[in-house]
Amino acid sequence: MERIKKCVAHCAHSPLSEILSTAGQAALEAGKILRNLYSQPHQVRYKGEIDLVTEADVAAEKKILDIFSRRCPDVAILAEESHADYTSVPKGAVWIIDPLDGTTNFAHNFPWFAVSIGYAEKGEGLAGVIYAPMLDELFCACKGYGAWLNGEKITVSGTGDLGKSLFATGFPYDVRQKPESVIAALEKVLTRSQGIRRAGAAALDLAYVACGRLDGFWEIKLKPWDTAAGYLLVQEAGGRVTDFRGRTYSPFDGEICASNALVHDGMTDILKEFSF
Ligand code: IPD
Ligand code: CA
Ligand code: CA
Numbered sequence: 001m002e003r004i005k006k007c008v009a010h011c012a013h014s015p016l017s018e019i020l021s022t023a024g025q026a027a028l029e030a031g032k033i034l035r036n037l038y039s040q041p042h043q044v045r046y047k048g049e050i051d052l053v054t055e056a057d058v059a060a061e062k063k064i065l066d067i068f069s070r071r072c073p074d075v076a077i078l079a080e081e082s083h084a085d086y087t088s089v090p091k092g093a094v095w096i097i098d099p100l101d102g103t104t105n106f107a108h109n110f111p112w113f114a115v116s117i118g119y120a121e122k123g124e125g126l127a128g129v130i131y132a133p134m135l136d137e138l139f140c141a142c143k144g145y146g147a148w149l150n151g152e153k154i155t156v157s158g159t160g161d162l163g164k165s166l167f168a169t170g171f172p173y174d175v176r177q178k179p180e181s182v183i184a185a186l187e188k189v190l191t192r193s194q195g196i197r198r199a200g201a202a203a204l205d206l207a208y209v210a211c212g213r214l215d216g217f218w219e220i221k222l223k224p225w226d227t228a229a230g231y232l233l234v235q236e237a238g239g240r241v242t243d244f245r246g247r248t249y250s251p252f253d254g255e256i257c258a259s260n261a262l263v264h265d266g267m268t269d270i271l272k273e274f275s276f
Pocket of ligand 2: 098100101102202225226
């Protein structure tokens with residue numbers, strides 16, 4: 001709890017400090033469930049050809065929803081496993097929850113996954129928490145106050161050269177049907193950068209851009225729960241987040257380009273031809 005208190009102290013003057021505290025506690029509780037289930041045999045179901053869900057996704061989401069229904073029953077819910085329907089950007093206050101980002105990793109006992117919880121009003125991200133249970137790293141951000149890792153302030157990297165930048169990306173679940181543009185974008189960035197990682201959890205990719213371990217991240221066809229917390233983390237850590245053409249980003253958009261700001265134009269110069 002110490003690190004949540006530290007984050008809350010950093011934004012004590014914000015009306016969002018209580019929201020951040022609740023989100024942090026829910027993420028830690030859900031993370032504990034994921035950590036406990038990690039070494040057990042998994043019950044895997046298929047939502048799509050390569051899109052999995054396990055008993056852990058469901059259990060972690062239930063824990064988060066239980067906490068929110070007790071602590072803030074008036075805030076609407078958008079959550080991947082049980083409240084995933086949206087036709088437009090929610091107007092009021094909403095939690096945007098991915099109980100287990102990186103399910104494929106979890107199901108393969110690859111310990112890189114996270115809980116992601118964003119809080120938005122009128123579609124704008126105001127608070128966000130990402131917790132990686134196997135690394136015990138808690139990332140938090142509060143609009144206008146900054147971003148923190150385990151309570152300590154974080155900033156994006158200072159790399160201004162695309163050729164010296166380390167990037168991350170991910171592949172959409174329909175990649176078997178439509179691999180062409182994904183591979184073409186990958187090739188273009190790969191041949192102009194220091195390297196690319198595809199570790200398998202978009203929320204953590206964004207958290208890693210926020211704390212300077214990565215210089216940029218891009219992906220298509222993500223859902224609001226993949227990025228709602230992470231895009232705010234990057235912005236509050238001094239980075240930039242747009243679509244592939246450099247336009248204002250919303251987690252309800254399908255494509256994201258996030259960076260340390262310095263290499264952003266270089267990224268969008270490459271990615272704009274792959275914009276939807
Ligand atoms: C997925 C992960 C992955 C990304 C996929 C996402 P899930 O989320 O973030 O890295 O490439 O597009 O859907 O399904 O594990 O919650
Ligand atoms: Ca996800
Ligand atoms: Ca998920």
